[in-house]
Structures are given as C-alpha cells and as structure tokens.
Amino acid sequence: MIYRIFLTFLLALTFGFANAQVIAIKAGKVVDPSNGTVTYNQVILVENGRIKDIGADISIPQDAETIDLSRSTVMPGLIDAHTHICATISIFADRLGVDFLDLVLLNPDGYRAIQGAVHAKQMLEAGFTAIREAGNSGKYVDVDVKRAINEGLIPGPTIITAGRIIVPFGGQFRTKADKQFITNNEYFFADTRDEILKAIRENIFYGVDVIKIVVDSKKYKYSAEDMAFIVDEARKSGLKVMAHCQTVDGVYSAVMGGAASVEHGWTILDSIITLMKQKNIVLVSTDFPVKVLQAYGSKEENAKTAHNKMIERLKRVYDGGVTIAFGTDIMVDIENETRGATAISYIDSFVEAGIPAADILKIMTTNAAALLGINKSRGSISKGMYCDIIATDENPLENIQTLKNVTFVMKNGVVYKNGKR
Ligand SMILES: [Zn+2]
Incomplete structure (x- = not known):
C-alpha cells in the first residue's frame, strides 16, 4: 500500500500537477476517425492531461492557456501497432561478414535503449x-x-511492450550453434507446454503488456492447440497475444487458437479471411514500401514483387471485412528520414490497395487503439480521455497525404510539436 501511495505521488509529480493549468485548444475542424465525421470550430479544454470538455459553445476560463489551431484539422494521435524502436539492422553487416540480422542482436542493451529513446521521439x-x-x-x-x-x-x-518474443527453438534468425547466446536476450525458445508457460509468466513478471509469439518462422511451428494454450495463459493475466505469421499454416494456428492479432499474414486464404472476420481477429498488415524492403536487403525487382503481393492480399483482407490495424515492422533507418517519417510513408500502401482515406485514418487510430487495449483512455477526442491529439493543415479525409506533415502533437496534454519542423 505504501508503495502504491508513493507511486501515485511520483506519477502526480511527473505528469499530473505539472499540467494543472487549463489549456483551451481552438480547433477549426475535429475529425472523429471512428465514424469519419467532422465537427467545426470546436474548443477542447484540457486539464491534468485529460480532455475536460469539448464542444462549439464551451466558454474558455480566463486563466486558460490558449492554443490556436483554428486553421487546422485536429484528430486523435496516430498509432503504430507493430514496430521495433530498439532495433536497427546495420548497413555495415556485409562489410563485417556477418548475417545482417544477427548484427541487430549484437548491439548491447545500453546502446539499444538509446536507439529506442531516439526513435520514440521521432x-x-x-x-x-x-x-x-x-x-x-x-x-x-x-x-x-x-x-x-x-x-x-x-x-x-505511450508504449505497449512485448518484451521477449516466444518462439519454437532457434527463433527467427539463423544463429550458429556456438553463437546461440546472441539470441538469448530477446527470445524465449519454448517448445513444451512447461517452457511456454514459464516464458509467458517471466515476460509478465518483467512488465510486458502483450505476449508476442512467432508462430511459424521455421519448419516446426506452433499448432492451433499450442496457440489456444498460449492465449488462455496470457488471458489469465489480462494480456492479449500478437502472433507473427508468415505461412498459411501459421495464420490458421493463430486464428484457430484465438490470437488477438495476426501480424504480417503474408499468405491468407479467403476461407481464413472469413474466419478472421467472424472471430474478430485483427490483421496488423505491415505492408512494407519498396524502399523499406530494399533497406532490409532486397534487390529492387524482388522488393517490387514482394510489395505487390502484400498489396494484393491487403486488398483481399480489406474487402473481406477483417479489421485492420496500422503497423510498420520497421527495423531499419533510411537515409535522411526519421523513423516517424518512414512509418507514415506506409500510408501509400493503403492508398495503393484502394482503401478510402476515412478507413486509413480509422486503421491508424480507432482500430489500433482497440487492439492495443488502450481505447478506454486514448484513441478518441472525448471527455475524460487523455489528450493525445495531432493537427494537420488539411483534412485527412480529403487528402490523406497531409498526415505526412503533422504540424502539432500533444500527448497527455503536453505539447511536443507546434509548427512545421
Ligand atoms: Zn516485427
């Protein structure tokens, strides 16, 4: 109990009281991505990080700090439901004569924390x-x-963390027998039920918010029964399961086992699309732009072929009525681009698949907030929610490309960006 009181005090110090003053945001347009509607000339009152009130006829308290976004369009902050801010695949791997994927893992944790901090800001x-x-x-x-x-x-x-990935022996990399230690930090090799149980509990003990499973990166894969066991164990502690699936069998296991989301899902049969819709399983589609695939080491022609395949299946999944959440799976730094800019560029994949702007915005906000389990406190602009909002010059429902130039960012009622930079 004393610990709790101390924690509350600490939290209050860090966010709460620092922001006790009321902020009044004058918003020219406010978009509600959940239904694609726009309201005009709204006032958003923010107190202690949360939205105190919103409407057209709100009176602004005299001592309130005013932020003028009357020429902008305001909407909830964007969400990337699949990223890797603490990992960067090095372009120097070839020169060092090692597998470029292994090189990510060779970076010490201290360095990766710094990468995480830089990418988080971006x-x-x-x-x-x-x-x-x-x-x-x-x-x-x-x-x-x-x-x-x-x-x-x-x-x-706000970060929802997966901690160490749970996977059948060996993980995703092609680690050599005498170098297994390279992968130990970030993977749990768990094959038996006991190993799986231990891995889930250890992850939860060390503070993760979601259980990440790689279902099918090797010939041996988790079965539908394994997945059901994992989902059940995670659920007992209130956690969801995100399942990396790259094969037909993998998607089948994840869907039958009741994972909250299929990550990637490069190959999804139409019959499985129907099942995903029925079972309300989300696809985090991570549709890499060609430049990102190239940065991952693909030749241009192969990158284009792979990209087109992704777009084809994204279109099928969207047409099939499956809920999609935005995710980028970025583990590369592209020259002269921040991680944020690279992430935003994935919008073009959705445009290519013919998905309307209103749905793209919903995929990047409402759908992702629900999948992350934060939708009761974030992901929409309404009374009582944390004030996580962004603004753009144009209305994204009319021009989705405007999201590439976000001019204002507020999180927990604190301004992190105001103006073009
Ligand atoms: Zn990933």
Whole structure:
C-alpha cells in the first residue's frame, strides 16, 4: 500500500500537477476517425492531461492557456501497432561478414535503449502518440524505454511492450550453434507446454503488456492447440497475444487458437479471411514500401514483387471485412528520414490497395487503439480521455497525404510539436 501511495505521488509529480493549468485548444475542424465525421470550430479544454470538455459553445476560463489551431484539422494521435524502436539492422553487416540480422542482436542493451529513446521521439514528432513494441528489444529494453517515457525522462509515445518474443527453438534468425547466446536476450525458445508457460509468466513478471509469439518462422511451428494454450495463459493475466505469421499454416494456428492479432499474414486464404472476420481477429498488415524492403536487403525487382503481393492480399483482407490495424515492422533507418517519417510513408500502401482515406485514418487510430487495449483512455477526442491529439493543415479525409506533415502533437496534454519542423 505504501508503495502504491508513493507511486501515485511520483506519477502526480511527473505528469499530473505539472499540467494543472487549463489549456483551451481552438480547433477549426475535429475529425472523429471512428465514424469519419467532422465537427467545426470546436474548443477542447484540457486539464491534468485529460480532455475536460469539448464542444462549439464551451466558454474558455480566463486563466486558460490558449492554443490556436483554428486553421487546422485536429484528430486523435496516430498509432503504430507493430514496430521495433530498439532495433536497427546495420548497413555495415556485409562489410563485417556477418548475417545482417544477427548484427541487430549484437548491439548491447545500453546502446539499444538509446536507439529506442531516439526513435520514440521521432515517432512522437511524426504524430504517433502510441506504439506497440513487437519485441527484438534486447532484455526488456522496451520496458525500460516505456518507463523512462512514463516518468517524463524522455519524450515518446505511450508504449505497449512485448518484451521477449516466444518462439519454437532457434527463433527467427539463423544463429550458429556456438553463437546461440546472441539470441538469448530477446527470445524465449519454448517448445513444451512447461517452457511456454514459464516464458509467458517471466515476460509478465518483467512488465510486458502483450505476449508476442512467432508462430511459424521455421519448419516446426506452433499448432492451433499450442496457440489456444498460449492465449488462455496470457488471458489469465489480462494480456492479449500478437502472433507473427508468415505461412498459411501459421495464420490458421493463430486464428484457430484465438490470437488477438495476426501480424504480417503474408499468405491468407479467403476461407481464413472469413474466419478472421467472424472471430474478430485483427490483421496488423505491415505492408512494407519498396524502399523499406530494399533497406532490409532486397534487390529492387524482388522488393517490387514482394510489395505487390502484400498489396494484393491487403486488398483481399480489406474487402473481406477483417479489421485492420496500422503497423510498420520497421527495423531499419533510411537515409535522411526519421523513423516517424518512414512509418507514415506506409500510408501509400493503403492508398495503393484502394482503401478510402476515412478507413486509413480509422486503421491508424480507432482500430489500433482497440487492439492495443488502450481505447478506454486514448484513441478518441472525448471527455475524460487523455489528450493525445495531432493537427494537420488539411483534412485527412480529403487528402490523406497531409498526415505526412503533422504540424502539432500533444500527448497527455503536453505539447511536443507546434509548427512545421
Ligand atoms: Zn516485427
């Protein structure tokens, strides 16, 4: 109990009282992505980080600080439901003669925490007020970055952390037998039920918010029964399961086992699309732009072919009525681009798939907030919600490209960006 009181005091110090003054935001247009509607000339009152009131006829208290966004369009902050801010694939791997994927893992945790801090700031400034870290973050470095953000040490989005990825023996990399230690920090190799149980509990103990499973990166995969066991164990502690699936069998296991989301889902049969819709399982589609695939090491022609395949299946999944949430799976730094800018550029994949602007915005906000389980306190602009908002010059429902130039970012009622930069 004493610990709790102390914690409340600490939290109050870091966010609460720092912001006791009322802020009045004058918003020219406010978009509600949940239904694609726009309201005009709204006043948003913010107190202690939360939205106290919103409407056209709100009177502004005399001592309120006013922020003028009357020429802008305001909407909830964007959400990336699948990223890796504590990992960067090095372009120097070839020169060092090692597998470029292994090189990510060779970076020490201290360095990766710094990468996480830098990328977190870049994501926030691009308009992402919440992200879900999908693992590959060393030994719970993502949990440390989350803590530093929550304590106000560094700027960054709200982070839902996955900690160490749970996977059948060997993980995703092609680690050699005498170098297995490279992967130990960020993977749990768990094959038996006992190993799986231990891995889930250890992750939860060290503070993760979601359980990340790689279902099918090797010939041996988790079965539908394994997935049901995992989902059940995670649910007992109130956690959802996100399932990396790259094969038909993998998607089948994740869907039958009741995972909250299929990540990637490069190959999804039409019959499974129907099942996903019925069972309300979300696809986090991570549709890489060609430039990102190239940065991951693909030749241009192969990158284009792979990209077109992704778009084709994204279109099928969208047409099939499956809920989609925005995710980028970025683990590369592209020259002269921040992580945030690279993440935003994934909008073009949705445009290519013919998805209307209103749905793209919903995929990037409402749908992702629900998947992350933060929709009771974030992801919409209404009374009582944390004030996580962004603004653009144009209305994204008319021109979705305007999201590439977010001009204003507020998270927890604190301004992190105001103006073009
Ligand atoms: Zn990933």
